[in-house]
Amino acid sequence: MKSYQKSGNLFERAKLYIPGGVNSPVRACRSVGTDPLFIEKALGSKLIDADGNEYVDYIGSWGPMILGHSHPSVISAIEQVLKRGTSFGAPVDLEVEIAEMIINAVPAIEKVRMVNSGTEATMSAIRVARGVTGRNTIVKFDGCYHGHADSFLVAAGSGVATLGIAGSPGVPEAVIQHTMSLPYNDIETFASVMDKSGDAIAAVIVEPVAGNMGLVPPAKGFLESLRKETAKHGSLLIFDEVMTGFRVSSGGAQKLYNIEPDMSCFGKIVGGGLPVGAYGGRKDIMSQVAPEGPVYQAGTLSGNPLAMAAGIATLREIGKPGFYEALEKSSARLANGLEQAAVNAGAKAVVNRVGSMVGIFLTDQPVKNFNDAKTSDLDKFAAYYRKMLERGIYLAPSQFESLFVSAAHSDQDIDDTVSAAESVLKELSAS
Numbered sequence: 001m002k003s004y005q006k007s008g009n010l011f012e013r014a015k016l017y018i019p020g021g022v023n024s025p026v027r028a029c030r031s032v033g034t035d036p037l038f039i040e041k042a043l044g045s046k047l048i049d050a051d052g053n054e055y056v057d058y059i060g061s062w063g064p065m066i067l068g069h070s071h072p073s074v075i076s077a078i079e080q081v082l083k084r085g086t087s088f089g090a091p092v093d094l095e096v097e098i099a100e101m102i103i104n105a106v107p108a109i110e111k112v113r114m115v116n117s118g119t120e121a122t123m124s125a126i127r128v129a130r131g132v133t134g135r136n137t138i139v140k141f142d143g144c145y146h147g148h149a150d151s152f153l154v155a156a157g158s159g160v161a162t163l164g165i166a167g168s169p170g171v172p173e174a175v176i177q178h179t180m181s182l183p184y185n186d187i188e189t190f191a192s193v194m195d196k197s198g199d200a201i202a203a204v205i206v207e208p209v210a211g212n213m214g215l216v217p218p219a220k221g222f223l224e225s226l227r228k229e230t231a232k233h234g235s236l237l238i239f240d241e242v243m244t245g246f247r248v249s250s251g252g253a254q255k256l257y258n259i260e261p262d263m264s265c266f267g268k269i270v271g272g273g274l275p276v277g278a279y280g281g282r283k284d285i286m287s288q289v290a291p292e293g294p295v296y297q298a299g300t301l302s303g304n305p306l307a308m309a310a311g312i313a314t315l316r317e318i319g320k321p322g323f324y325e326a327l328e329k330s331s332a333r334l335a336n337g338l339e340q341a342a343v344n345a346g347a348k349a350v351v352n353r354v355g356s357m358v359g360i361f362l363t364d365q366p367v368k369n370f371n372d373a374k375t376s377d378l379d380k381f382a383a384y385y386r387k388m389l390e391r392g393i394y395l396a397p398s399q400f401e402s403l404f405v406s407a408a409h410s411d412q413d414i415d416d417t418v419s420a421a422e423s424v425l426k427e428l429s430a431s
């Protein structure tokens, strides 16, 4: 039986000083009825907690760790830059290098600005879109998460085509009234809203593959419809690729689905595990960003040398021949294995996958949007999570998150995960 004593003691102390004992809510594991584990260290596909328990990790720091943890190239890149210092508040060569790498990888981006998180990236992209179009209203989709900026915290599912209802105290009505949240993958509703209000819409922002309602791929024609309607009405199409960027292909979801958005947002992988975000787009749009243009956005640690070094090292590794092919193979092994495990266990489960993003829903109907995702048995998912953890498999502590496969996950890791899932699902089916 695993001991969690040290994690438990640390959590009690943490709760005295930090809201909920964590620096980001989902880490509190409240929706799965456990206390968080405190992690001592991580290497490759494994996490080791404060009590020395080892886990196969499918959170990967919520996406950044596509190479696996403590990749030697990333560690040595950071160590090298550390000898130069940590932050200068002035431009460094590494910022130019990572900008070139992002622009070379993502044709729709002609200029890019580095920031410190995905939230900063999406928040800034929306401001630029509003500045460039002179319009205020933005469209997002139920179940998509774009970070915690006021404009995005709309009560998901707040009714089709109605202006937003604040999803959190502290978000002023004056802000949220300019946000519309529509059903994901619902082409008809989107087209009718654009017909009616398109000329007043500054931007449509979307997770081109939804990873924050569990894993929900775009329906056939959905992204194409966003592209067509925004172009028709002079609204900007923003792909929030904070999670999918450099994850589902070397050029993100826009390369995978061959759609060219007006702006793109990145985070996670592009920082290799250090705090980084980025937003970019066509020159005519990005030339509106200060100091070149009037739309203001700034950041003390934007382009931080250590973060740039980690990002550059990561992008170099994923650019090597065969990287994505190998990741595709191991990710398919996991998804197919989980599907078979559910069948063998006689359990209701749907497994969605795009590249190395995998989502399992404990439901017997297809999951194509947030409402479908909410048909999952959340109590059963919580039990599944806890039992998988006992078996040394570290999953995202919420039904509405995705699993991430890294280059460090071995066939053995994946086969162990699949057999653990089969035994847990059997246990749950029997109970």
Ligand code: KE4
Pocket: 024, 025, 026, 027, 062, 117, 118, 119, 120, 122, 145, 146, 147, 148, 207, 211, 212, 240, 241, 242, 243, 267, 268, 277, 401
């Ligand atoms: P950050 O501000 O957390 O770096 O990025 C916000 C963000 C923006 N866009 C997408 C598509 C995202 O998935 C995120 C952040 N993802 C969550 C996990 N689903 C971060 C985990 C957390 O909040 O602790």
